[in-house]
Amino acid sequence: MNRLAIILAQFQFWPDQGSTLAGDVDRLFWTLTGVCGTILLAIAFVIIYFLAKYRRSNPNVDRSLGDKPTLPAEATWTVIPFFIFIGMFIWGSIIYFHKNQVPREAIEIEVIGKQWMWKIQHPEGKKEINELHVPLGKTIKLIMTSQDVIHDFGLPAFRVKEDVLPGRYTTEWFTPTKTGVFRIFCNQYCGTDHANMTGQVYVMEPQAYAAWLRSGMNPTPIVQAGGELYRSLGCSGCHEPNGVVRAPSLHGLFGHPVPLQDGRVVIADERYLRDCILLNYEIPASYEPVMPSFAGRLSEDQIYQLIAYIKSLAANEPETASVP
Amino acid sequence: MANGTSTIDVGTEEFPALPGQEKGTLTGWIQDLVFTVDHKKLGLLYIGTAWLFFVAAGIMATLIRLQVAWPGNHVVDPATFNALFTMHGTIMIFWVAMPLIFGFANYVVPLQIGARDMAFPRLNAFSFWLTFFSGCLLMFSYVAGPSLYGASGPPQVAWFALAPLTSRAFYPGPSVDYWSLSLLVSGIGSVTGGVNVMTTIFCYRTKGMTLYRMPLFTWATLTTMFLVVVFLPPLSAAQIMLTLQRYAGAKFFEPLAGGSPILWQHFFWIFGHPEVYILVLPAFGILSEVIPVFSRKPIFGYPMMVAAIVLIGFVSAGVWAHHMFTVGLNSFSVTFFAFATLVIAIPTGLKIFNWVGTMYGGKIRYELPMLFCLAFILQFLIAGLTGVMLGVAPFDWQLNDSYFVVAHFHYVIVGGIVFGIFAGTYYWYPKAFGRMMDNRLGLWHFWLFLIGFHLTFDPQHFSGILGMPRRIYTYQPGRGWEIWNLLSTIGAFFQAAGALLFVINLFWSAWKGKEAGEDPWDAWTLEWETTSPPPDYNFETLPEVRSRRPLWDLKHPEDPDWKFE
Ligand code: HEC
Ligand SMILES: [Cu+2]
Numbered sequence: 001m002n003r004l005a006i007i008l009a010q011f012q013f014w015p016d017q018g019s020t021l022a023g024d025v026d027r028l029f030w031t032l033t034g035v036c037g038t039i040l041l042a043i044a045f046v047i048i049y050f051l052a053k054y055r056r057s058n059p060n061v062d063r064s065l066g067d068k069p070t071l072p073a074e075a076t077w078t079v080i081p082f083f084i085f086i087g088m089f090i091w092g093s094i095i096y097f098h099k100n101q102v103p104r105e106a107i108e109i110e111v112i113g114k115q116w117m118w119k120i121q122h123p124e125g126k127k128e129i130n131e132l133h134v135p136l137g138k139t140i141k142l143i144m145t146s147q148d149v150i151h152d153f154g155l156p157a158f159r160v161k162e163d164v165l166p167g168r169y170t171t172e173w174f175t176p177t178k179t180g181v182f183r184i185f186c187n188q189y190c191g192t193d194h195a196n197m198t199g200q201v202y203v204m205e206p207q208a209y210a211a212w213l214r215s216g217m218n219p220t221p222i223v224q225a226g227g228e229l230y231r232s233l234g235c236s237g238c239h240e241p242n243g244v245v246r247a248p249s250l251h252g253l254f255g256h257p258v259p260l261q262d263g264r265v266v267i268a269d270e271r272y273l274r275d276c277i278l279l280n281y282e283i284p285a286s287y288e289p290v291m292p293s294f295a296g297r298l299s300e301d302q303i304y305q306l307i308a309y310i311k312s313l314a315a316n317e318p319e320t321a322s323v324p
Numbered sequence: 325m326a327n328g329t330s331t332i333d334v335g336t337e338e339f340p341a342l343p344g345q346e347k348g349t350l351t352g353w354i355q356d357l358v359f360t361v362d363h364k365k366l367g368l369l370y371i372g373t374a375w376l377f378f379v380a381a382g383i384m385a386t387l388i389r390l391q392v393a394w395p396g397n398h399v400v401d402p403a404t405f406n407a408l409f410t411m412h413g414t415i416m417i418f419w420v421a422m423p424l425i426f427g428f429a430n431y432v433v434p435l436q437i438g439a440r441d442m443a444f445p446r447l448n449a450f451s452f453w454l455t456f457f458s459g460c461l462l463m464f465s466y467v468a469g470p471s472l473y474g475a476s477g478p479p480q481v482a483w484f485a486l487a488p489l490t491s492r493a494f495y496p497g498p499s500v501d502y503w504s505l506s507l508l509v510s511g512i513g514s515v516t517g518g519v520n521v522m523t524t525i526f527c528y529r530t531k532g533m534t535l536y537r538m539p540l541f542t543w544a545t546l547t548t549m550f551l552v553v554v555f556l557p558p559l560s561a562a563q564i565m566l567t568l569q570r571y572a573g574a575k576f577f578e579p580l581a582g583g584s585p586i587l588w589q590h591f592f593w594i595f596g597h598p599e600v601y602i603l604v605l606p607a608f609g610i611l612s613e614v615i616p617v618f619s620r621k622p623i624f625g626y627p628m629m630v631a632a633i634v635l636i637g638f639v640s641a642g643v644w645a646h647h648m649f650t651v652g653l654n655s656f657s658v659t660f661f662a663f664a665t666l667v668i669a670i671p672t673g674l675k676i677f678n679w680v681g682t683m684y685g686g687k688i689r690y691e692l693p694m695l696f697c698l699a700f701i702l703q704f705l706i707a708g709l710t711g712v713m714l715g716v717a718p719f720d721w722q723l724n725d726s727y728f729v730v731a732h733f734h735y736v737i738v739g740g741i742v743f744g745i746f747a748g749t750y751y752w753y754p755k756a757f758g759r760m761m762d763n764r765l766g767l768w769h770f771w772l773f774l775i776g777f778h779l780t781f782d783p784q785h786f787s788g789i790l791g792m793p794r795r796i797y798t799y800q801p802g803r804g805w806e807i808w809n810l811l812s813t814i815g816a817f818f819q820a821a822g823a824l825l826f827v828i829n830l831f832w833s834a835w836k837g838k839e840a841g842e843d844p845w846d847a848w849t850l851e852w853e854t855t856s857p858p859p860d861y862n863f864e865t866l867p868e869v870r871s872r873r874p875l876w877d878l879k880h881p882e883d884p885d886w887k888f889e
Binding site: 007010011012013014015021024025028029032033036039040043044046047050051054055056063064070071073074077078081082085086088089091092093095096099148149150152154156157159160161162165166167168172183185186187188189190191192193194195196198278279281295296 | 402403406480481482486488489493494579580582584585586619620624625628658659662663666667669670673674676677678680681683684685686687688689690698701702705706709710712713716718719720721722724725726786789790791793794795796797798799800803804806807
């Protein structure tokens with residue numbers, strides 16, 4: 001009896017629900033499973049019924065069907081599934097767009113994937129490896145990139161997962177709803193030790209999180225580090241008022257549309273800032289393309305710090321922003 | 325070839341054979357196979373090659389399952405494991421499934437349309453040998469020595485080989501090149517083969533065989549070959565780009581130089597998703613032949629069945645990016661691809677309903693081909709429904725690249741395509757060898773394989789939902805995955821046993837099977853009009869067709885089909 005209970009306990013079917021998103025996704029999942037299961041059972045039933053009824057060894061069954069046209073039947077079983085699927089599609093899209101709307105106040109945490117570990121840095125400058133500490137009930141936005149190949153930051157209990165690509169930022173966000181330890185998996189095959197690229201998320205009470213942040217060494221906050229880089233790399237020499245070159249002001253840039261020389265208008269997001277610093281092929285309208293490329297001179301961490309700094313400039317615009 | 329004339333002079337005169345080519349000697353037999361341009365022999369060669377690679381890749385699969393049977397197991401080391409699943413996936417798709425499709429197309433299509441051979445018999449042999457040797461090239465990576473740039477070994481990049489993992493920085497030796505170049509070569513073979521089959525179908529149908537009277541298997545093959553010709557070239561292009569990047573300093577997938585790793589994924593999946601339909605359409609075709617014959621009724625709604633095949637072919641071109649929902653595409657693309665993915669379910673559903681409609685009012689015979697078809701229908705239905713679920717974007721945050729996906733596509737490929745191919749094999753084997761396949765062995769094969777299939781892949785849905793990522797060579801205990809993995813591994817052995825009986829049956833029946841005669845199933849399409857096995861020239865007199873079921877007309881002159889068309 002006891003044995004049986006132990007064996008039965010082995011059969012787990014459903015992961016923890018750890019985030020606000022989990023409920024939505026699971027509801028959709030169960031509804032879909034219900035609908036699909038019903039369709040499946042219905043068809044299976046019909047097939048088995050026909051198989052029994054129309055078996056060759058069954059002589060007394062009416063097999064004369066006449067010359068009924070097939071089209072009406074076909075129309076029925078095209079249209080009904082179509083509407084069912086459209087319904088699912090709309091519902092799925094609603095949740096999808098909801099997830100795409102990152103709440104405004106979110107704690108932005110940097111995640112860098114690298115064969116075969118996760119490097120994580122909090123805005124206050126605290127760093128960790130393969131572990132992510134987050135406060136309960138706060139929205140967490142992960143800004144992720146990779147130093148080598150493609151990885152994928154998957155958090156099954158939070159129902160989020162997104163590829164982590166070299167040379168570009170992807171994001172994912174979640175709001176944890178209960179404290180505890182949850183797992184991180186790399187879901188994209190990334191080489192020999194892919195299986196061991198795992199980690200843990202610790203969801204803590206906000207006070208505990210604050211205490212944790214203060215513990216240990218006192219690192220430089222990311223924005224501050226970014227500011228130091230901004231000056232030491234000479235960005236300020238061009239981009240601040242009365243610089244040597246005519247360069248666009250970066251104050252208030254983040255999140256706003258930028259007209260480019262090729263006529264496009266792009267929103268200045270993390271990807272754009274990153275490309276400006278490294279690739280320099282998106283040139284804002286009415287400027288000479290004189291900015292040097294910093295590719296190869298900056299580590300992923302430093303790029304992230306610079307971007308964080310430029311983002312912080314958006315928040316507190318000084319009076320003397322140089323207008324082009 | 326005598327394709328143009330409607331009768332052929334069979335002749336009685338035997339030409340003296342050249343030394344080493346005498347009939348009945350071993351060398352003669354080998355030379356016959358190597359130099360043959362006969363579509364039937366090439367078809368069988370394709371199929372034989374496929375089963376050979378099937379055994380190889382099946383052994384790899386068993387090793388994979390053994391390694392992950394329980395947490396912390398150590399059967400192979402990580403690098404070997406990564407090579408195993410890379411090779412397993414690549415071989416199963418390109419050197420098992422594809423040759424099977426081409427083998428059946430080669431063998432059956434010319435017979436079904438009343439042609440004497442393919443349009444370009446020598447090109448046909450060329451396509452086959454490219455397929456065969458490209459497979460050997462890939463397998464050779466296991467024994468190859470080091471190159472200028474580093475040690476060799478089998479590729480370890482997974483079957484879709486995401487950039488930038490394939491660049492020289494990560495795999496300096498030639499292992500990735502074996503992968504890439506063998507696919508390039510096999511791609512050429514497939515495209516030439518596709519052109520050949522399409523030309524044959526368009527130009528060599530016998531008198532009266534209009535497109536609207538063509539058997540559904542031929543229709544399915546036609547659409548498949550169209551997809552092959554259109555969608556394999558992007559893959560070949562991607563291989564060339566990859567090689568240029570590895571050895572000529574190109575930067576297509578290099579983010580720091582303005583390239584993009586996503587570009588590779590687009591190229592790969594533009595090919596990769598239609599590939600699923602390339603493989604599954606012929607299986608649909610097989611079902612559309614077998615189910616009517618064993619229900620003793622013409623197919624339900626022939627016009628819509630044709631329309632559905634063609635529609636699936638077209639829509640399959642627009643769904644590739646649903647493999648990429650988690651790479652951070654913009655939301656418009658995601659919605660578009662999610663929608664297309666759902667739309668493709670509609671014609672597929674229609675086919676399933678029409679097969680059921682065919683059984684309605686029939687006189688169903690439970691022979692082996694029919695059993696495999698029935699299993700196909702239910703399994704494919706499940707695969708389709710989990711596919712629709714995966715197509716709903718939010719699930720991808722939970723399920724993408726997890727074992728759930730593994731379960732889903734094995735349901736499509738094994739539960740669907742492989743079962744369909746088994747049905748086709750039991751159905752046409754008597755035609756090719758003149759003997760029936762052994763029924764007892766066949767039943768054992770069916771049940772073992774069915775149980776094994778479900779035991780292997782049903783549990784993977786749950787380990788996937790519980791978050792188990794694909795392609796991990798080991799895992800920690802206590803995540804709820806143990807029991808599912810153990811069941812899955814046990815299932816693999818059932819499947820292996822079933823497959824073994826099948827292979828034994830293939831040989832045994834060719835030697836000891838019951839004589840089949842021309843038309844053992846009392847079927848209606850042209851291939852059953854000629855002898856089993858058919859002569860080199862297929863038909864003594866090219867038949868003339870007046871309806872979709874020419875053999876019915878022949879057997880029932882009092883009530884022919886053409887009266888109703
Ligand atoms: C030699 C002067 C110079 C230096 C040094 C310089 N920039 Fe620039 N930057 C420019 C100019 C000129 C432009 C506009 C034309 C272009 O993009 O080349 C620009 C454009 C930009 C843009 C796009 C602004 C917009 O309005 O769209 C960003 C972001 C940026 N720079 C960030 C930086 C950062 C960060 C650094 C330091 C790592 C830096 N720049 C260093 C001259 C400079
Ligand atoms: Cu990884």
